Amino acid sequence: xxxxxxxxxxxxxxxxxxxxxxxxxxxxxxxxxxxxxxxxxxxxxxxxxxxxxxxxxxxxxxxxxxxxxxxxxxxxxxxxxxxxxxxxxxxxxxxxxxxxxxxxxxxxxxxxxxxxxxxxxxxxxxxxxxxxxxxxxxxxxxxxxxxxxxxxxxxxxxxxxxxxxxxxxxxxxxxxxxxxxxxxxxxxxxxxxxxxxxxxxxxxxxxxxxxxxxxxxxxxxxxxxxxxxxxxxxxxxxxxxxxxxxxxxxxxxxxxxxxxxxxxxxxxxxxxxxxxxxxxxxxxxxxxxxxxxxxxxxxxxxxxxxxxxxxxxxxxxxxxxxxxxxxxxxxxxxxxxxxxxxxxxxxxxxxxxxxxxxxxxxxxxxxxxxxxxxxxxxxxxxxxxxxxxxxxxx
Numbered sequence: 506x507x508x509x510x511x512x513x514x515x516x517x518x519x520x521x522x523x524x525x526x527x528x529x530x531x532x533x534x535x536x537x538x539x540x541x542x543x544x545x546x547x548x549x550x551x552x553x554x555x556x557x558x559x560x561x562x563x564x565x566x567x568x569x570x571x572x573x574x575x576x577x578x579x580x581x582x583x584x585x586x587x588x589x590x591x592x593x594x595x596x597x598x599x600x601x602x603x604x605x606x607x608x609x610x611x612x613x614x615x616x617x618x619x620x621x622x623x624x625x626x627x628x629x630x631x632x633x634x635x636x637x638x639x640x641x642x643x644x645x646x647x648x649x650x651x652x653x654x655x656x657x658x659x660x661x662x663x664x665x666x667x668x669x670x671x672x673x674x675x676x677x678x679x680x681x682x683x684x685x686x687x688x689x690x691x692x693x694x695x696x697x698x699x700x701x702x703x704x705x706x707x708x709x710x711x712x713x714x715x716x717x718x719x720x721x722x723x724x725x726x727x728x729x730x731x732x733x734x735x736x737x738x739x740x741x742x743x744x745x746x747x748x749x750x751x752x753x754x755x756x757x758x759x760x761x762x763x764x765x766x767x768x769x770x771x772x773x774x775x776x777x778x779x780x781x782x783x784x785x786x787x788x789x790x791x792x793x794x795x796x797x798x799x800x801x802x803x804x805x806x807x808x809x810x811x812x813x814x815x816x817x818x819x820x821x822x823x824x825x826x827x828x829x830x831x832x833x834x835x836x837x838x839x840x841x842x843x844x845x846x847x848x849x850x851x852x853x854x855x856x857x858x859x860x861x862x863x864x865x866x867x868x869x870x871x872x873x874x875x876x877x878x879x880x881x882x883x884x885x886x887x888x889x890x891x892x893x894x895x896x897x898x899x
Contacts, residue, residue, distance in 0.1 A: 507691035509589040509629075510680050514581040514646050517568050521579070529583050533564035536585075536620055536631040546624055555630070556605055556619035563618040563633040570635050576642075582635070584645045589629035590690065597628050600688055607684050608632055615645065647672040 519528045535542040536552060537560045543549045557563070567583035576582055588604050590597065601621060608616050618633045636642050643650045651672035655665040681692040 506591045506594055506689075507693060508677075508681055508685040509627075510586065510677065512584060512586040512646060512676075514642070514649060515567075515583045515585060516577075516579045516581050517571055518578040529564045529567055532583070532585050533560035533633070536560035536622075536633075538624075548624060550622075550624035552620040552622055552631075554618070554620050555601065556609075557617045557633075560618055560620060560631065560633060563635065566617055567633075567635050570638070573638065581642045581646075581649075584634040584642075586632045586634070587629055588632070589627045592627050594628075594688075594690075596688055600684075601628075601630055603684050603687070604630060607680065612645070647676045 513527075513532075515527060515529045515532050517529055519526045531542060538546075538549050538552055552560070558566075564583065570576075571578075571580065571582035588601075590600065594600070605619055608619065612634050615634045615636060616632065617635050618631075620631050622629055622631065634645055636645060643653050648669040651668040652665045655668040660668075677692060681690070685692065
């Protein structure tokens with residue numbers, strides 16, 4: 506198995522001198538799987554964006570770069586590349602990630618988009634690169650740069666093409682050394698190098714040996730990476746905990762120092778206040794002694810008046826407080842009297858009801874006594890006037 510990497514330059518409008526009609530729009534549309542550009546694919550699948558923006562967005566950025574840097578419509582504004590391997594290659598998922606890392610290192614922030622296609626015979630990547638503002642485009646394409654340098658020296662067309670091919674061989678070799686060698690891939694296929702079958706099989710066997718060794722190395726590297734990641738994460742957690750513990754200790758120490766400083770400030774303030782009071786009294790006494798006797802008398806009278814005003818204000822506050830307390834007690838007493846009045850009214854009602862019952866019982870008792878005393882002397886006619894409740898049932 507062998508690697509495949511190819512780069513091409515595209516302009517906003519296809520050059521009239523070129524036989525190809527490829528331009529920025531056609532290239533990014535095919536990479537984005539637009540309906541009008543996928544006739545060569547049986548079952549179209551949407552591309553998977555692995556890095557940056559979509560190919561269409563990268564094409565828009567390229568044309569915007571061309572306008573800003575005043576590039577002609579047939580001037581190159583977009584570098585597009587393809588990376589692919591054989592269909593039977595088993596490590597495509599790891600390989601494509603390694604390719605993306607290599608592209609990031611090589612092109613930096615010029616790399617705008619990387620997409621993956623798996624709907625053709627071989628899995629492959631499309632990548633799109635745009636120069637920075639103020640840069641020349643031929644700095645991205647090694648072959649074009651070498652050809653332009655040869656043209657500047659006024660060399661023959663054959664020499665210019667030779668310089669182009671030599672630069673592209675170096676490009677292929679760099680990619681093979683940095684990426685494909687680690688996966689046991691050959692730099693070129695058998696047809697390009699005109700190898701015999703025996704030589705190709707021998708190389709394939711060697712590649713398999715290298716690939717097996719690479720897989721072992723990859724597994725060890727992956728294991729080391731996992732262990733290193735675990736150690737890093739554990740160290741981060743310990744660092745976070747250490748920082749939290751230090752913050753707690755620092756907060757406690759700061760609070761202690763602040764409390765001590767506050768207490769000291771309060772003590773100093775109280776000391777200064779006492780000193781000021783003493784000094785004020787001394788200064789006041791000295792100033793009072795220096796005054797003439799008439800001012801001394803006025804000062805004494807003023808002090809007495811001020812003292813009296815303070816005492817009056819204190820009495821007024823006491824009276825207000827006492828009045829508030831009296832009003833509160835009076836309101837409470839009114840509530841108690843209202844409750845007692847309600848209770849007395851209820852008791853009166855009960856007493857009135859009991860009194861009515863008692864009078865009814867006394868009246869009934871008198872009637873029964875009178876009937877017992879005059880039962881024998883009552884005549885039939887008189888008994889007719891006797892109340893019904895005294896008549897015997899027949």
